[in-house]
Amino acid sequence: MNKLIITCAITGAEVTKEQNEAVPYTVEEMAESAYQAYLAGASIIHLHARYDDGTPTQDKNRYDEIIKAIKAKTEDVIIQVSTGGAVGMGRDERLGPVFLNPEMATLDCGTLNFGGDEIFVNTENDIIYFSNALESRGVYKELECFEKGHIDTVLRLVKKGYINPPLHFSFVLGVNGGMTGEERDFLFMKDSIPSDATYSVAGIGRFEMSLAKLAIIHGGHVRVGLEDNLFIEKGKFASSNRELVEKVVLMAKDLGREIATPAETRKILGMRSRVWKHYVHTGLIE
Ligand code: KMH
Numbered sequence: 005m006n007k008l009i010i011t012c013a014i015t016g017a018e019v020t021k022e023q024n025e026a027v028p029y030t031v032e033e034m035a036e037s038a039y040q041a042y043l044a045g046a047s048i049i050h051l052h053a054r055y056d057d058g059t060p061t062q063d064k065n066r067y068d069e070i071i072k073a074i075k076a077k078t079e080d081v082i083i084q085v086s087t088g089g090a091v092g093m094g095r096d097e098r099l100g101p102v103f104l105n106p107e108m109a110t111l112d113c114g115t116l117n118f119g120g121d122e123i124f125v126n127t128e129n130d131i132i133y134f135s136n137a138l139e140s141r142g143v144y145k146e147l148e149c150f151e152k153g154h155i156d157t158v159l160r161l162v163k164k165g166y167i168n169p170p171l172h173f174s175f176v177l178g179v180n181g182g183m184t185g186e187e188r189d190f191l192f193m194k195d196s197i198p199s200d201a202t203y204s205v206a207g208i209g210r211f212e213m214s215l216a217k218l219a220i221i222h223g224g225h226v227r228v229g230l231e232d233n234l235f236i237e238k239g240k241f242a243s244s245n246r247e248l249v250e251k252v253v254l255m256a257k258d259l260g261r262e263i264a265t266p267a268e269t270r271k272i273l274g275m276r277s278r279v280w281k282h283y284v285h286t287g288l289i290e
């Protein structure tokens with residue numbers, strides 16, 4: 005079986021230090037948390053920016069600081085910036101980090117309730133707008149699908165030429181308002197994408213490790229991290245992002261899957277390295 009790509013979603017936009025003090029906010033906390041996750045086996049860091057007080061931001065300058073701090077510890081790791089940002093942010097605000105020409109970014113593929121009165125808005129035109137921005141800059145897309153209808157949207161937009169291969173999906177399951185994360189949900193999602201597409205699974209909360217196991221068994225890839233889940237086991241907080249990655253690495257070892265390095269990840273996903281090198285050598289690109 006192919007090697008396992010582990011993504012670590014180190015902080016997100018919603019979880020707080022009040023919930024788990026290991027959630028990183030500052031540039032140095034983010035860089036260290038990303039580096040430790042990388043040392044444990046993560047080849048991709050899914051990145052949201054925060055200010056020091058924890059406020060989420062899509063400010064490209066803040067992203068630039070964080071990315072540079074991570075790259076100072078390891079140039080190797082793949083940075084995947086979020087274009088989802090936080091609920092309520094507008095289209096252009098969310099696009100901020102894309103102006104850094106990052107190596108990889110998320111593309112959220114549909115609207116969903118996000119608990120309480122929150123709605124995470126991704127209209128068809130939003131998706132097309134983000135896809136154009138990413139493709140025109142050569143930024144590798146990860147297609148975030150929170151339920152099956154989002155996959156159908158992607159496939160429609162592929163047919164119309166608005167989204168182009170390579171198609172790499174992320175099934176984000178277990179969000180309050182999205183599809184849940186039972187085995188049948190995972191199988192339905194996995195069987196709904198084209199056979200030459202790749203996928204990773206991000207289980208929210210209690211679904212994180214059960215879905216990781218299913219993805220490892222079925223040849224998919226895995227995302228873990230404090231953005232998605234604050235616990236290492238029922239009733240026990242995770243002490244770090246590294247601890248969550250280590251748990252997946254052990255699981256993969258038990259199940260006979262080797263872990264992909266960043267270089268192997270680039271090959272498996274069909275990524276080009278040109279954009280990343282350009283970023284590293286020149287920094288901000290307007
Ligand atoms: N913070 C969520 C509203 C993404 O990173 O692309 C959206 C999110 C998805 O986290």
Ligand code: ZN
Pocket residue numbers: 013016017050052086088231
């Ligand atoms: Zn995210």
